[in-house]
Amino acid sequence: MENKKGLFVKLFLSMLQISAFTFGGGFVIVSLMKKRFVDGYHWLDEDEMLDLTALAQSSPGAIAVNGAILVGYKVAGFPGMVISVLGTILPPMVILSVVSVFYNTFATNLYVALVLRGMQAGVAAIITDVVFSLGAKVLKDKNYLHDLLIILSFCAVFFLKINVAVIILVAGVIGLIEGRIARRSA
């Protein structure tokens, strides 16, 4: 890995950039982090990214902040974590401070609304791309229980609106039982 200082700068700037453009929920930031840190810098592999997403999603607090802590810790230990979190919270803090002063002008501005609406199409495309690449990775293992889990967790959250922390917990228990059975029969 490159020298520490360069690494810190890269990590900080990446999180700053990702955080400044994260409109929408935590999955958008996780998708952007995957594109940057898995596909771009190869700091993490895809399995790791999925694990970190599950941890970020099922821990208390904002997914973006949790994801930043996990990636920062992995890349450069405790200092990495601090740098990564700072990069994540600075853009919303600065933007919100400015916007709270100019709120009325901002909210009613047609141009702002048009740009934001257009960006939604791009955001949807990014998340879809991440679903395809991470999904392909799971399907490659040819484990039918896991293939079924993709569909079940999708339906549980999309149609039944079940709390994601509950879904992750149930999936974890299924994995635990599956592992026990596999080891017993081995």
Add this chain to the structure above:
Amino acid sequence: MSLLLSLFLSFMQVGLFSIGGGYAAIPLIQNQTVAIHSWLTISEFTDLVTIAEMTPGPIAVNAATFVGIRIAGLPGAIVATFGCIFPSLIIVSLLSYIYYKYRSLSTLQSVLSALRPAVVGLIGSAALSMAILVGTDKIDGTFNFLGVLAFAVAFILINRFKKNPILIMVSCGLANLLLCLVTGFSI
């Protein structure tokens, strides 16, 4: 001083009890800022949610900055934001440590291998919800062809041609503005 402390403690509770991201945090923020402390009126709170939707960043961090700056200036914003990420810093860094120490254990391996497909399903749901939002006209709720077209083009550029996702996202926004200025149509 006591105001800064209560800002810190309030947003620490928001950070500690909101599991599952943005929308889970909204009722907690409302409870702390409107019901318990009367820092905001309900109308100001609605404005806050609108701002949070229109700006980047986690809603809890946005709320902490917004409320903090209004009632105690910049120190308030910093203290409230720190309060809201404080539980994450403790809990998630502990989890990182445990994950990297024990992830080679076979028990944890089997748990993680079942979590991965579940996470794919969760992200899939988020993707479909956003695609539906983009594919629906925002005024009359009919099928929005331009929105779907923009989505498809952006997807192909990212997935096939490996273009920078942030660049694509910003381009989509500017393209929509330009389209509306030139033709009067928008997605």
